[in-house]
Each structure stands twice: as structure tokens, then as C-alpha cells.
Amino acid sequence: MRILLLLLILVFTISCKDNKSEKVLKNVEVEEEKTLQSNVDLEIYDFEGLKTFLNKKDDKTYVINFWATWCGPCVKELPYFEKLNAEYSSKGVEVILVSLDFPHMYDSKLKPFIEKKDLKSKVIVLNDDDENTWINEIDPSWSGSIPATIIYNKNERKFFERSFTFEELEAEVKQLK
Amino acid sequence: MMRKILKLISVFAVVIFASAFTNSITNYQGYDVGDVIEDFKLKNIDGSMVSLSDYKDAKGFIITFTCNTCPYAIAYEDRIIVLDKKYAPKGYPVIAINPNNPNAKPGDSYEEMQQRAKEKGFTFPYLVDEGQKIYPKFGATKTPHNYVVEKTPKGMVVKYIGAIDDSSRNPDAVSKTYLEDAVDALLVGKEVELKKTKAIGCSIKV
Numbered sequence: 001m002r003i004l005l006l007l008l009i010l011v012f013t014i015s016c017k018d019n020k021s022e023k024v025l026k027n028v029e030v031e032e033e034k035t036l037q038s039n040v041d042l043e044i045y046d047f048e049g050l051k052t053f054l055n056k057k058d059d060k061t062y063v064i065n066f067w068a069t070w071c072g073p074c075v076k077e078l079p080y081f082e083k084l085n086a087e088y089s090s091k092g093v094e095v096i097l098v099s100l101d102f103p104h105m106y107d108s109k110l111k112p113f114i115e116k117k118d119l120k121s122k123v124i125v126l127n128d129d130d131e132n133t134w135i136n137e138i139d140p141s142w143s144g145s146i147p148a149t150i151i152y153n154k155n156e157r158k159f160f161e162r163s164f165t166f167e168e169l170e171a172e173v174k175q176l177k
Numbered sequence: 178m179m180r181k182i183l184k185l186i187s188v189f190a191v192v193i194f195a196s197a198f199t200n201s202i203t204n205y206q207g208y209d210v211g212d213v214i215e216d217f218k219l220k221n222i223d224g225s226m227v228s229l230s231d232y233k234d235a236k237g238f239i240i241t242f243t244c245n246t247c248p249y250a251i252a253y254e255d256r257i258i259v260l261d262k263k264y265a266p267k268g269y270p271v272i273a274i275n276p277n278n279p280n281a282k283p284g285d286s287y288e289e290m291q292q293r294a295k296e297k298g299f300t301f302p303y304l305v306d307e308g309q310k311i312y313p314k315f316g317a318t319k320t321p322h323n324y325v326v327e328k329t330p331k332g333m334v335v336k337y338i339g340a341i342d343d344s345s346r347n348p349d350a351v352s353k354t355y356l357e358d359a360v361d362a363l364l365v366g367k368e369v370e371l372k373k374t375k376a377i378g379c380s381i382k383v
Contacts, residue, residue, distance in 0.1 A: 068248075070247075070248045070379075071379060071380075072282075072382070073380060100377055102248060102252075102346050103346070129343065129344045129345070129346060129347060129350055130343060131340065131343070131345060131375060131376045131377050132339070132340060132343055132355075132374040132375050132376065135375040135376070135377070136375060142375070143318040143319060143322075143375065144318075144319055144375045144376050144377045144378050145318045145319035145377075145378050145379065145380040145381075146377065146378075146379070146380065147380070161318070
């Protein structure tokens with residue numbers, strides 16, 4: 001009986017040890033993944049910081065898109081913003097993609113997404129919890145759903161709480177000029 | 178002195194800015210604060226049909242348009258359960274309505290709603306807006322989108338529209354409990370001070 005008990009304890013300790021070493025291994029793998037992902041440096045702003053991007057007075061047209069990796073319609077329209085940036089950046093149009101991803105997703109979702117999609121437009125992050133204040137300041141007509149987009153230059157400003165196709169985006173940008 | 182002038186200028190700017198947009202606000206479809214809402218009859222996750230008129234003793238309702246799939250809605254699940262536990266006994270039960278079309282958002286199917294409610298232990302009805310007919314009446318644009326209505330002699334009157342609190346993403350950083358404050362005011366017969374607030378959410382999928 002005693003021997004059996006001893007054996008049991010032995011088996012338990014061994015299996016515990018095994019588990020532990022496995023866990024340690026897994027941790028190491030995760031660490032490696034993280035260091036691989038950190039090639040992307042995020043520019044993170046609160047609303048005060050974001051304002052500079054919303055109120056430029058130079059000769060460019062700015063297309064500011066509010067999005068997040070978890071937002072299906074946002075991800076769907078990102079290629080159109082990328083195309084706009086590629087075709088119009090030499091014509092005085094700058095696309096800025098403002099991510100509203102949750103802070104705990106920056107490393108696990110946002111950075112890998114930016115790398116995987118190879119986003120060429122400028123990506124910045126808005127991290128400001130006081131949504132009731134900044135949603136209204138960005139536009140009083142905004143109910144708070146995303147995607148949402150501002151298209152502005154020093155003379156005119158338009159706000160859209162909707163999705164875009166490339167043609168629609170292009171038309172809006174051309175109209176503004 | 179300079180500061181004061183600057184402050185004044187910014188106030189003027191805000192007023193002008195806001196007035197420029199009053200048109201778009203009045204064009205806004207759906208219930209506003211003060212409107213009487215129509216009752217509805219929607220299928221619950223247990224198969225029963227639920228109407229506001231079923232609740233004979235309710236003084237009003239906390240109606241939340243929410244879903245399974247939006248991170249902002251998920252971030253509020255626990256807080257909605259707490260709200261129901263706190264306010265249902267006081268006469269303001271929570272009614273959750275999923276406005277998303279499951280064809281557009283597969284994670285919001287009836288079966289998955291049942292599963293999510295079970296996992297989280299929802300203490301309130303979780304209703305399907307079949308055909309996406311009810312959310313437009315409310316003018317809901319996103320999940321989560323919340324309404325507080327009060328039972329009055331003329332019907333269920335909208336008293337509050339907006340966010341549950343001022344920190345969607347981080348429940349530990351809440352400093353203003355907008356929706357609770359609204360219900361608390363109604364419970365003691367007072368006017369709701371802050372009638373509308375805003376928060377980020379996921380567009381309703383149709």
C-alpha cells in the first residue's frame with residue numbers, strides 16, 4: 001500500500017515537472033513572437049495630440065479615417081484608402097489612418113496587422129477614454145460608429161459616418177479641391 | 178486677460194460650429210429624448226416573445242442594442258448584467274436587443290446568441306431584431322447603443338440616449354456613470370441632467 005502511494009506521488013511529481021517545462025517552453029515561444037512583431041513603432045496620441053492632425057492649415061488635402069482591426073467594414077475599405085494614398089500622395093493628398101484598437105491589442109493585433117497588410121499610409125493610434133467629449137469635438141453629427149472619415153483642407157471640411165468605395169473616396173477628394 | 182479672450186473666442190467657435198450642424202441633427206431619424214416609443218414584440222433566446230407591455234410592474238426600461246461580436250459590446254456585457262441586477266428590482270429591468278443581421282455577421286446568429294447568453298449568465302431577455310425592423314425606429318446606429326425609457330401616462334418616454342459610462346474600454350477607469358445617474362434621477366422623480374452622451378461602437382450590420 002505504502003509503495004503504491006509512493007509510486008503515485010512519484011508519478012504526480014514527474015507529470016507536474018513535465019507540465020512546468022512545457023509551460024516554460026511555450027512562454028519562450030511567445031516572447032520570440034513578440035520581439036518579431038515589434039518592428040512597427042506605434043504613434044499613440046490622446047485627443048489633444050490627435051487634434052494637430054485634424055487642423056492642418058497647409059495646402060494639402062487630408063483624409064482621416066477612423067478604423068480598428070476588429071471592425072469588419074473598416075478593414076474592407078482600407079485598401080481603398082491605401083490606393084488613394086498611393087495614387088494621390090504626389091498630388092497633395094495625405095491619408096492618415098487613426099486606429100481605435102484597444103490598448104491591450106496593440107502588440108497582439110494592431111502591429112501584426114499593419115505589418116501583414118503592409119500599410120503604406122500613416123497609421124496613428126488614438127487612446128483616449130473620454131469618448132463623449134472627443135466624438136462631439138470631431139463632429140457633432142457623429143453618433144460614434146466606425147468606420148468614420150474626415151476629408152478636409154484649409155478651406156473645407158466634410159465628415160462621413162459610413163463606408164467608402166475607392167470611386168466614392170476619389171470623388172469626394174476631387175470635389176474638395 | 179489674454180486667456181479669457183481666447184476662452185471666449187473658443188466658446189464662440191463652438192457655438193458657431195454647433196449651429197452649423199443643427200440641420201443634420203434635426204434630420205436624424207429615430208427617437209429623441211422626450212419621444213414616446215412604440216412597443217415591440219421580439220423573439221427571446223428562450224423562444225418566447227417579449228414585449229415591454231409584459232412587464233406590468235416596470236417603471237421603465239434600460240434598453241440596450243448590443244451583439245455578440247463587437248468588442249465594445251463585449252466590454253460592456255458584465256456591466257449590463259450588473260445594471261440589470263441593480264435596477265430590475267427597482268423597476269428598471271434591462272432589455273437587450275441584437276440588431277445585427279446574422280447573414281451579414283455570422284457570429285450574431287440566434288444559436289450563438291443563446292450560447293453567449295448562457296456563457297455570460299445573462300439575467301435579462303436577449304432579443305432578436307428579426308428583419309432589422311426595430312433598431313431604425315430607435316435610431317440606433319451602433320452596438321452598444323443604450324436608451325432609458327420611463328413609463329408615463331402617455332406611454333414609454335425616452336429619457337436618456339447614449340453610453341453606459343465614460344470608459345468603454347476600461348471598466349476600472351469609469352469616472353462618470355451616465356446611465357445609472359439617469360435611472361437614479363428618474364427613481365426619485367427628478368429630471369435627468371445629462372440626457373445624451375456618445376461613445377464609440379460598431380456599426381449595425383444589415
